[in-house]
Amino acid sequence: MTDVYAVSAAPHIKQRISVPSVMWQVVLALTPALLASIYFFGTKSLWLTLYGIISAVITEAVIQKIRKIPITVTDGSAVVTGMLVAFNINVSAPWWIPVVGSVFAIAIGKQIFGGLGFNIFNPALLARAFLVASWPTIMTSGWTPTRLGSISGLNSSIIPSTAIKAQNLITSATPLNVAQQLRDKVFTSGFADNLAESQAIANTIFDKLADFGTIQNLFWGNVGGVIGEVSAAALLIGAAFLAYRHIIEWRIPISYIGTVFVLTYFFGGINGLFSASILLPVFHIFAGGLILGAFFMATDMVTSPVTKKGRIYFGVGCGILTVVIRMVGGYPEGVSYSILLMNIAVPLIDRYTIPKPFGEKRIKK
């Protein structure tokens, strides 16, 4: 008898891909956004992100040690979570904010459910929700201007310098914050002495939001906001890389962003239905965390549907919720809550979107 060789089931060749390679590529894809943040906000962005990453990794290792299971922190998934936690934090936040956030994300968001692959919610977004609820002032105000001096992306010369209240708004609030405040008729009525003039100032600001100049600021990153969302351009570079590597797939981001586009065009204006300019939806896409959320958080593999049709429903759902929160909710931004809410629906979506196998349906005789 000749040698006996080991056998195994087919297939006998495999694509060179693994969980670590997926995760580290996501880290790589998030790096341009981090660099953009360092450029616009300074090195504090880097430090906060590092605190987030390090605490995420340590938390994961400690919990895995306690659970007596293999320690898998080198697979990069905790790094991604820590990075995304920090990306959701205002650059003016103290050092312990990303630390607390990352510990929460890994311990409560991920390991409590059984670790990678079993969590229901996107851990980073769950941590953000926790931080916003616990330290609302730190998380939603005190925005740092970019190195070019902008927070809202608007130029203060667009309205009279005498309109103090309006000036305050556009020099201290993020673009979405401005957009939200302008919907508040009681608030805007204080812009000037009489109502007509106030409304005129509000309209001017609102028009300028959906102006090409503002959108350029949003696109490149010359606006205030959380660490990761600052530069849409940098995020899109990373997203393009992930799409090219087949790590994210078009269905969720495109249906998400498409829904936001359509709905903000219909409902986005401050003077009733269809009063928005065509650039307003573009403003809504690049303002706030939509690009970060649509390409890097909603697409989180573990917490999004596996079926193709399901991913579209998921994206559309996220889009609707985002617009509802931005238009009628109490928060200026709705990306994180919309994704978290849709995360809950994922098992249900999967269940109702199981595809039909290839082939004609057999006709029953």
Added chain:
Amino acid sequence: MGLKTFPGGIHPHDFKEFSKDMPIENLPLPKKVVIPVSQHIGAPSKPIVKKGDEVLTGQKIAEPGGFVSIPMHASISGKITKIARFPHPTGAMVMGIEITGNGEDKWVELVDDEKYLDLPVEEMKSRISEAGICGMGGAGFPTHVKISPPKDKPIDTVILNGVECEPYLTADYRIMMEQADDILAGLKILLKIVNAEKGIIGIEANKPEAIKKMKALVKNEPNIKVIGLKLKYPQGAEKQLIYAATKRKVPNKGGLPMEVKVIVQNVGTAIAIYEAVRFKKPLIDRVITVSGKIVNKPKNIKARIGTLFFDLLDFCEGTKEEIGKIISGGPLMGFAISTLETPLTKGSSGLILLNKKDAQKDEESTCLRCGRCVDICPMNLVPSLIANSVRYDDWDSAEKYGVMDCMKCGSCAYVCPSHIKLIQWIDIGKLKVDEKNRK
């Protein structure tokens, strides 16, 4: 680029460069062959010889065990030396007939009907059935059954499968390059038998020379078309090929091609059909690719059925490195076998050797729900959910998610970043769901 294809699929490197330019070589007559009684789908054949009998090349040594079965023939002349269980390319131990050759290669009498296309259809069918032909692409379905559809299922198209989408394999490519006329003759016989008006030869785009060659050959055959298909695995799977060539979808849940008026045959089978009908030659040899990074001289070899893989590898001057894994068939759907003392069967299209490194198994980690398997599944299933249902013994869900529609092409396991052994889970699921439904 206008190439026809199917939805889903993967793009593995094809590794055909090792053997694609190696002309078919005849293996010197082996000293010993082992003819398994089961080389096909259906009932095993029944030996009609006993130990000590002298046999001629081409002599029938086993009768079909039923309608869905085929006879077996001696592939060399010599003496029956053993009837026992032998290793089989599927990994199992299967009853086989060992013949020790006398080196003479004395044949049974053959004929030569030059006007073979004028033979009555019944005679053609009987010659095919007598020759013991089954599908030579891998699955091994008895050909005489495939070409005898019930009267209420007319066939209008015969597709010849020259896709050869599995990496490494080049046997079908070589026969298209070297025996194109015989393939065409086989196709014409098939068209006549099933009374179909249209013949299609499907070839994958990575074989441009073969496409050119076959196209030139059918220039004056208005009813026969050669189509180039997009380079994608599993382009050669029956349902996917039918869809690419005709836009017809074979019904799922066990539907057969004849339900969409099509039959598909491998190009190698077409040659066997031609030889059986014209010469009454039984299927006793075939072309197989012996390849792999570690094979000293990868080759396309015409060898007698029953030749031990050991002899084939010897003919390729062995390996450069220690063997890690032996695969019978292609690397995506083939079987890993434990010994080179395994015989060549009618359905073996390749003998692939991997080194220790490539044979290494990755540890399975938890499912990330990334959906890559869903994106590429050519049957439009959700492999990850099927595997999960099987893992938790939930046979009803496994069935609902389409475990029985899976053709086990292996694409899902190929792309899985968590290295989940999806095909293994699905295999278990198929068995268990089958068991459940029988109750």
